[in-house]
Amino acid sequence: MKRTVLTIITLIFTTSIFAQFGAPVLVSPEIDGNNVTIRFCAPKAIKVELNGDFLPKKEVETPQGKMLLPAPVEMTEGEDGVWEYTAKDVTPDFYTYTISVDGIQMLDPNNLKVVRDGQRISNMFIVPGEKSNEFLEAKDHKGMLSKVWYPSKAFGAERRMSVYTPFGYGESNKKYPVFYLQHGGGGDEDAWATLGRACQILDNLIAQRKAEPMIVVMPNADPNSLAAPDIMEPLPGPSIFSLGMESEELHSGGAYTKDLVEDIIPYIESHYKVIKKKEARAIAGLSMGGIYTLYTTARHPELFDYIGVLSMGFTPGRDAEAELTPIKNAGYKLYWVGCGESDMAWENAERLLKGLDEKDMEHTYFGKVGGHNWDTWRVCLKEMAPLLFK
Amino acid sequence: MKRTVLTIITLIFTTSIFAQFGAPVLVSPEIDGNNVTIRFCAPKAIKVELNGDFLPKKEVETPQGKMLLPAPVEMTEGEDGVWEYTAKDVTPDFYTYTISVDGIQMLDPNNLKVVRDGQRISNMFIVPGEKSNEFLEAKDHKGMLSKVWYPSKAFGAERRMSVYTPFGYGESNKKYPVFYLQHGGGGDEDAWATLGRACQILDNLIAQRKAEPMIVVMPNADPNSLAAPDIMEPLPGPSIFSLGMESEELHSGGAYTKDLVEDIIPYIESHYKVIKKKEARAIAGLSMGGIYTLYTTARHPELFDYIGVLSMGFTPGRDAEAELTPIKNAGYKLYWVGCGESDMAWENAERLLKGLDEKDMEHTYFGKVGGHNWDTWRVCLKEMAPLLFK
Numbered sequence: 095m096k097r098t099v100l101t102i103i104t105l106i107f108t109t110s111i112f113a114q115f116g117a118p119v120l121v122s123p124e125i126d127g128n129n130v131t132i133r134f135c136a137p138k139a140i141k142v143e144l145n146g147d148f149l150p151k152k153e154v155e156t157p158q159g160k161m162l163l164p165a166p167v168e169m170t171e172g173e174d175g176v177w178e179y180t181a182k183d184v185t186p187d188f189y190t191y192t193i194s195v196d197g198i199q200m201l202d203p204n205n206l207k208v209v210r211d212g213q214r215i216s217n218m219f220i221v222p223g224e225k226s227n228e229f230l231e232a233k234d235h236k237g238m239l240s241k242v243w244y245p246s247k248a249f250g251a252e253r254r255m256s257v258y259t260p261f262g263y264g265e266s267n268k269k270y271p272v273f274y275l276q277h278g279g280g281g282d283e284d285a286w287a288t289l290g291r292a293c294q295i296l297d298n299l300i301a302q303r304k305a306e307p308m309i310v311v312m313p314n315a316d317p318n319s320l321a322a323p324d325i326m327e328p329l330p331g332p333s334i335f336s337l338g339m340e341s342e343e344l345h346s347g348g349a350y351t352k353d354l355v356e357d358i359i360p361y362i363e364s365h366y367k368v369i370k371k372k373e374a375r376a377i378a379g380l381s382m383g384g385i386y387t388l389y390t391t392a393r394h395p396e397l398f399d400y401i402g403v404l405s406m407g408f409t410p411g412r413d414a415e416a417e418l419t420p421i422k423n424a425g426y427k428l429y430w431v432g433c434g435e436s437d438m439a440w441e442n443a444e445r446l447l448k449g450l451d452e453k454d455m456e457h458t459y460f461g462k463v464g465g466h467n468w469d470t471w472r473v474c475l476k477e478m479a480p481l482l483f484k
Numbered sequence: 485m486k487r488t489v490l491t492i493i494t495l496i497f498t499t500s501i502f503a504q505f506g507a508p509v510l511v512s513p514e515i516d517g518n519n520v521t522i523r524f525c526a527p528k529a530i531k532v533e534l535n536g537d538f539l540p541k542k543e544v545e546t547p548q549g550k551m552l553l554p555a556p557v558e559m560t561e562g563e564d565g566v567w568e569y570t571a572k573d574v575t576p577d578f579y580t581y582t583i584s585v586d587g588i589q590m591l592d593p594n595n596l597k598v599v600r601d602g603q604r605i606s607n608m609f610i611v612p613g614e615k616s617n618e619f620l621e622a623k624d625h626k627g628m629l630s631k632v633w634y635p636s637k638a639f640g641a642e643r644r645m646s647v648y649t650p651f652g653y654g655e656s657n658k659k660y661p662v663f664y665l666q667h668g669g670g671g672d673e674d675a676w677a678t679l680g681r682a683c684q685i686l687d688n689l690i691a692q693r694k695a696e697p698m699i700v701v702m703p704n705a706d707p708n709s710l711a712a713p714d715i716m717e718p719l720p721g722p723s724i725f726s727l728g729m730e731s732e733e734l735h736s737g738g739a740y741t742k743d744l745v746e747d748i749i750p751y752i753e754s755h756y757k758v759i760k761k762k763e764a765r766a767i768a769g770l771s772m773g774g775i776y777t778l779y780t781t782a783r784h785p786e787l788f789d790y791i792g793v794l795s796m797g798f799t800p801g802r803d804a805e806a807e808l809t810p811i812k813n814a815g816y817k818l819y820w821v822g823c824g825e826s827d828m829a830w831e832n833a834e835r836l837l838k839g840l841d842e843k844d845m846e847h848t849y850f851g852k853v854g855g856h857n858w859d860t861w862r863v864c865l866k867e868m869a870p871l872l873f874k
Contacts, residue, residue, distance in 0.1 A: 135588055136585075136586070136588050137586070137587070138529075138530060138586035138587070139528075139586070140528060195526075195585070196526070196527070196528040196529070197527070197528070198525055198526050198585075198593070199593050200590050200591070200593065201590070201591045201593070201598075201605075203588070203589050203590065203591070203605075206600055206603065206604075206605060206713050206714075207713055207714045208598050208600065208605055208714075209714065210596055210598065213596065214596075215591075215593075215596060215598055218714070220717075230716075234642050235642075236633040236642060236644075237633075238630050238631065238632050238633065239630065239631045240628055240629065240630040240631075241628060241629045241630075242628050243626040243627075243628065243651075252624050252625075252626060254626075261633075264755050265755075288714070294715075323596050323597055324596075324597045324598075324599070324608070324678070325684075326620075327610075365654050365655075
């Protein structure tokens with residue numbers, strides 16, 4: 095009888111763990127202090143390469159000139175057909191990678207942590223340490239993440255957004271300020287909560303009393319997508335990118351701004367315990383979400399006292415005078431620009447900063463970040479959030 | 485100037501879409517009516533196989549004897565190094581698959597839909613049609629999914645659970661019944677919401693008035709995991725499976741039952757608008773979660789009027805008389821058993837059904853399902869949910 099129990103439990107065990115990958119499971123990634131080893135079993139492969147944002151940097155030719163960027167490395171094959179690479183002295187942080195087998199990009203089948211950045215997927219890991227602790231669940235008192243469907247009149251459909259409510263929200267009688275946080279091109283309502291680690295960053299900042307307890311609303315700004323693709327197929331029709339080229343209004347945020355102002359904000363303000371005032375509303379966005387932030391704040395300067403533009407600024411067609419004057423006239427408490435000089439949107443950010451200077455508008459510039467990637471945007475969120483609602 | 489805008493937008497576009505996979509993106513899966521084509525680019529591979537639950541069935545030797553199971557198929561290489569396989573006349577449903585390249589299991593890099601089933605990951609797709617519509621977002625009026633941290637005294641830590649609240653919950657003044665739904669071995673709080681499609685199934689049943697509006701609580705029953713691995717690393721120490729063999733009490737649900745009864749239910753009943761009565765509480769679980777359901781209901785027969793055991797039953801050591809008598813004495817409204825004869829837990833289910841017969845306890849048996857897999861559990865949820873709270 096004991097043997098039958100053993101068989102049953104073994105079956106449950108083997109079905110879940112081993113059914114998919116016949117061979118014994120490799121440890122990958124193995125994180126030993128600051129050294130990270132990636133392993134991949136491919137006895138018949140000729141060349142296995144690793145691509146990841148934690149790899150040593152090399153000089154690469156880009157449209158912005160020569161840049162130091164993490165470069166793919168060749169993995170080394172062992173006797174057992176297991177390819178391996180160890181990156182030494184990796185700075186504690188959150189990293190993503192993929193593996194290229196004879197030129198074809200793969201995920202690491204031994205790493206269960208898969209993150210989707212809009213239209214691409216990769217594996218992730220965290221190297222524990224001072225910086226990464228800000229992106230880990232290091233503290234108790236964690237907030238709640240909800241996937242909320244709201245009726246969008248602007249797009250004529252129910253759409254899905256992510257809403258973070260801070261620890262204690264459920265029990266509290268107080269009203270909270272709200273931070274509206276936009277994703278970039280190709281993203282959706284999952285982006286800030288997964289690769290952006292928005293909940294973990296806010297949990298830690300709030301627990302350490304560095305940031306005010308706030309609600310963070312992370313909408314889906316893609317007209318073709320009512321929700322992330324695992325929940326619902328994208329709508330048929332041209333993508334936002336091709337539409338963007340045809341329709342300046344749509345690409346620059348016209349339709350999305352209507353949805354945000356007429357649907358999302360009223361939904362949040364009627365369904366959550368929030369302070370319905372300009373001084374209790376913040377808005378920020380990265381890349382395409384930065385374009386949407388600029389567009390929205392210029393047209394609705396009455397709504398937000400706190401404005402953040404990440405990895406973006408004025409694209410060449412924008413008239414800084416026209417876009418900034420309404421905001422200056424309406425008044426604001428924070429205008430925050432986060433963009434590194436190696437960011438592909440740096441020229442846009444420069445134009446925005448120049449416009450703010452010319453209009454004599456007080457602003458905070460944060461440039462201690464790298465390129466147009468999630469490492470930059472996580473750091474921006476961590477830097478900007480403590481300045482809100484104070 | 486127009487060219488600069490074009491360059492910037494092209495950069496945003498290419499970074500998001502193509503950066504990861506240098507080659508042009510393949511369409512995979514391609515769903516054309518009921519035919520599904522999977523494509524995979526691997527010019528240097530010698531053999532590429534496809535594994536998926538939508539593939540034609542073959543007779544396979546299993547511990548339960550010969551069974552008809554979906555069998556891996558070889559993909560065919562085209563001139564361009566793209567391997568392809570078309571499955572014809574696939575029944576509309578939700579399916580998962582992986583690709584095996586020279587013996588190494590991979591995900592399809594062209595399919596963004598990745599689902600994690602506890603310790604394994606695979607791609608998924610849905611073939612639209614009558615059956616699959618029950619698992620799609622076919623209707624408006626969708627409920628909300630929240631990832632909720634609650635203080636667990638039983639495990640001495642904050643732990644994460646998934647909570648579904650039906651459409652209209654936020655605006656309503658009424659109180660709702662609650663369905664506590666347990667995952668299987670190797671799973672966590674994400675399992676029922678992703679592979680189980682619990683939100684979509686409930687959304688559709690409730691919109692069609694086939695099921696009562698209810699809250700569905702999907703806890704994480706793994707003592708080693710405070711949350712899904714993308715949120716938090718598993719705790720160090722032996723896994724629940726190895727512990728299970730050493731500790732009958734832990735494996736059979738002792739620690740989890742304490743957490744459910746003393747932490748989770750009180751948290752839900754103090755934070756949500758719920759009816760705090762036996763007649764408004766249901767419990768079910770699949771596989772290991774079925775063991776936990778049996779263990780919990782036998783020891784707390786005062787709590788639940790609706791009981792569901794999916795792909796499980798009495799393991800050989802269990803005394804049906806002792807485990808069922810308390811439930812019979814306390815009274816109940818539904819005892820539901822869902823398990824197919826080809827399920828690896830069928831012998832356990834048979835023992836449970838025999839015990840229910842011997843104790844002359846009314847019950848509903850549902851057997852029109854296949855093996856020990858998510859197709860079975862989605863169908864079970866769809867069949868059982870309409871019987872609750874009526």
